[in-house]
Amino acid sequence: MMLRDLIVAHMNRIASEQRLSLAPLTDDLVLLDSGLDSLGFAILAARLEDELGVDPFAEGEEIKVPVTLRDFVQTYENARR
């Protein structure tokens, strides 16, 4: 599965678990306008780390905070390289 699809699938699952409705997940979507809150993204990061074995936000690394969905996907793509 493409990384973006995996991330979107996890976002949809978290939204349905928490009974939240998501905005259409376009690349330019601002993450905090997606419908997931901080806790939602925290859960997303934990599950992605579990599945991909990478945590791009691990302490000590200089990380640009992702603003849009594109940034978020890019952060994980960079971390997997």
Next chain:
Amino acid sequence: MHDDKGLSLRGFLADGEGLGEQYLCGVRDRVRLAELVSGTMLAGRLAELGGRSVFLKTKDHFSAALALVELDGVAKRIVLYPPCLTPEHLPQLFSNAEVDAVVHEEGEDVAAALAVPLRIAYSPLSPSAAPVPSHRYATEWLLLTSGTTGVPKIVVHTLASLTDPIKIRRRNDPTVVWGTFYDIRRYGGLQIYLRALRGRTSLVLSGASEPTSAFLERLRQHAVTHLSGTPSHWRRVLMMPANELPTLRYLRLSGEIADQALLDSLRRTYPHAQLAHAYASTEAGVVFAVEDRLEGFPASFLNGVGKGVAMKIEDATLRVRSRRTASKYAGSKEPLLDADGFVDTGDVVQRRGERYYFMGRRGGIVNVGGLKVHPEEVESVINRHPDVRMSLVRARKNPFTGAVVVADVLLRDQRDAGNRGKDVEREILDICRGVLPEYKVPALIRFVSSLDVAESGKLVRPNA
């Protein structure tokens, strides 16, 4: 019995000159601080609450901010109802706090089923027609904090202990506008509320379901100069495309560990603001603020940090003694202070060079965006699933809330992990969602083949 030397919220606002254009701002309404002195929400019924233990349940913290001015000094005790309190804990809570009166929003009495001698519905703030009852009590302020079994612990403060950390250089300073991401019904937010009243400055409060972008917009409209929140609040701000706060002069973090990456990001985003991360807890009060923009704190703090604050380290955890600590837990025999008057904060610290660093919490307590989660509480819920033999709940670090809860689960029949693992996982999560607030529900469940048990028979828990 009026005591001029006694502290009271009305006293903060009533004495002296200079109350003018300072406001308490909510999402829709704003109220002049001067109106709080003479206003009433209880319309002549305030005297009935004299000497009672009052449970204050408001629809939002803005209403609580207004009602507190009236209740302080009149009630013997005020119990602050925080967001995400589970109603099933109310009977135990009422008994432990000896609640004998409820002040609630019209038509919204959460405790309607409980036997309480007096219930009063409040109205919107209006000018008082009746004389204000005199300030008679050094009211106890009861704050709730998460407990091991799920029933919140009730931490007893007074206005004196709560306001001791607040040093005001200049009252009525029209150039200062405070804002906070916190709910004022928890310790961190209450500090900012009391600071605004003590210093008589404007304060902008967030709305319960207000998006961060809308709150930032209001903070800009009100030209906020001083802003406080947890590291998780601030990370959320950094995730906003439009997060500029041109008038910001002071930026404060507390409630969670502030790591260097976050401090650096905030410094770059708000280069003109003074940056401080404070160490405080509901039980220990405000202990210190670190202003050198580095994570952790200087080892020299152990030799003395602020007037009347003593710290020591025992068993690798920080202990604190000061006039700012709470005095006790209500309705519990569990001591809050040790024989020497120290609060054991449970925060594990480690010295590296001339600095101490926070390493997490003893007992595996997880801090999710400033909210404490006791592993035992979540484990007991997971263990209700008939296929679960035992479970271990622990923290996993993440950049959005500092940590999330994850669970290692040992099944009675380990073959189930492979066969019907997905089903069991979903069932466990359903059980958790039925009784726990969302931040306590495990983000991740992992089936394991064993869990370490110490000789004492207890699960071996990692620190952080």
